[in-house]
Amino acid sequence: MVLSLKLPAMVEMVTEKKKKKKHNIVVDWLVYIALRILVQILYLFDVETNLRTARFLGRLLWKYYHRGRQRAMDNLRASFPEKDEQWLRKTGEQSFEHIVMLAVDVLFTPRLVKKNNWLNYSRYKNTEQVKWMMKEGKGLLMVTGHYGNFEIIGYLMGLFGFNIYSIARPLDNKFINNYLYGVRKRAGQKILDKKGASQQMGELVSSGATLCFIADQDAGKKGIFVDFFGRKASTYKSIGLLAITNNLPIVVGYGRRIEGRFFFEMGVTRIIMPAEWADKEDQLKWITAEYTKAIETFVREEPSQYWWLHRRWKHRPKEETRTLNAER
Numbered sequence: 001m002v003l004s005l006k007l008p009a010m011v012e013m014v015t016e017k018k019k020k021k022k023h024n025i026v027v028d029w030l031v032y033i034a035l036r037i038l039v040q041i042l043y044l045f046d047v048e049t050n051l052r053t054a055r056f057l058g059r060l061l062w063k064y065y066h067r068g069r070q071r072a073m074d075n076l077r078a079s080f081p082e083k084d085e086q087w088l089r090k091t092g093e094q095s096f097e098h099i100v101m102l103a104v105d106v107l108f109t110p111r112l113v114k115k116n117n118w119l120n121y122s123r124y125k126n127t128e129q130v131k132w133m134m135k136e137g138k139g140l141l142m143v144t145g146h147y148g149n150f151e152i153i154g155y156l157m158g159l160f161g162f163n164i165y166s167i168a169r170p171l172d173n174k175f176i177n178n179y180l181y182g183v184r185k186r187a188g189q190k191i192l193d194k195k196g197a198s199q200q201m202g203e204l205v206s207s208g209a210t211l212c213f214i215a216d217q218d219a220g221k222k223g224i225f226v227d228f229f230g231r232k233a234s235t236y237k238s239i240g241l242l243a244i245t246n247n248l249p250i251v252v253g254y255g256r257r258i259e260g261r262f263f264f265e266m267g268v269t270r271i272i273m274p275a276e277w278a279d280k281e282d283q284l285k286w287i288t289a290e291y292t293k294a295i296e297t298f299v300r301e302e303p304s305q306y307w308w309l310h311r312r313w314k315h316r317p318k319e320e321t322r323t324l325n326a327e328r
Helices: 025-042 045-062 068-078 085-112 127-137 151-160 174-186 199-204 238-248 284-302 318-327
Strands: 121-124 140-144 164-166 189-194 209-214 224-228 232-237 252-256 264-272
Touching: 045 068, 045 085, 068 085, 085 127, 085 151, 085 174, 127 140, 127 252, 127 264, 140 199, 140 284, 151 164, 151 174, 151 252, 151 264, 174 189, 189 209, 189 252, 199 238, 199 284, 224 284, 232 284, 238 284, 252 284, 284 318
Parallel strands: 121 264, 140 209, 140 252, 164 189, 164 209
Antiparallel strands: 224 232, 252 264
C-alpha cells in the first residue's frame, strides 16, 4: 500500500525541510549484504517457524523498547478507557508482535503467494463490488491503516493484474530499497515513489488506475483534525482533495492476519461514493472523517493488529492547545 501522498497545489502537505544525514555508501552496502544473508538464513525455515520467531522478537521489543511501549500504552488507554490494564498490556504486546511478523510476511509473500495458489493464503470479505469497480477502469482510491498486513493488499491486486499503484516513501538505504522494490515489482506490483508522485496521480486516475494510501499518519499542524478513537487526529487532506477534484470513490479496507498464521482476510469496511458528499457543506472534512471512522471500525474488530506505538495523535488542534494554555 502507500505512505502519505502530496498534491502539488495543496498546501497542507508542505512539510518542514530537515537536514538529512549523509549516508555512508559503504555502510549501506554492508547492511544490505547482511540483510541478504539474513534472508537466506530465514529461507532455510518455513514461514510459520519464522512467524513464531517474529512473535518472540516482538515480545522482546515490547519488553525493552520502553519509549515505544509507553506510547502504545498511552494510546491504548485513551482509545479504550473501558478496558483493564491486563487487556491493554496484552493488546499492546501483540501489536508489537504483529509489527515484527510483517517483516517476515514481506520477505515470504513473493516466495509463497502465486497466481495458482493465492486462495491457500487469503480469503475475502465484502470485496466483490470493489473488484468490478476496479475492472471498470474509471479510477479509484483505496485507503487502509497501519494494521495487520497492509503490504499484501497491493501485492495481491498486482498479482491479479489490476491497474493499481502503491505510493511509498523510499528507504534511506538505496541498496535495500532497490532490492525490496524489485521483489515486489516482479510480481506485478506497481510502486510509485512518494517523492514526485503528486505530479503523476492526476494522470494515473484519469487513465483509470487505482491509487492506494495508508491514511492514518499524523499530518502535522496543517492537517485536518477529525475524530479517531474519540480524539482529534491530524489527517492529510490530500486523499479527500484528490477524490473531490476527480470525482473518485474511496474504498476503505484492510488485510488482517488470521489466527497468527501466514493467512489473511482482505476486507472492505466502507465504500464512499461521490454522491454522498455532493450536498455536504464541508466536503473535505466530511470525507476525511468518514474514511477515518471506517479505519477505526476495522481496527476495533481486532485491535491487537494495529500499530499503537504510532504517534497518531502527536499534533493537537489549535483550540485544544489554547484551552490547555489558558488552564495553566
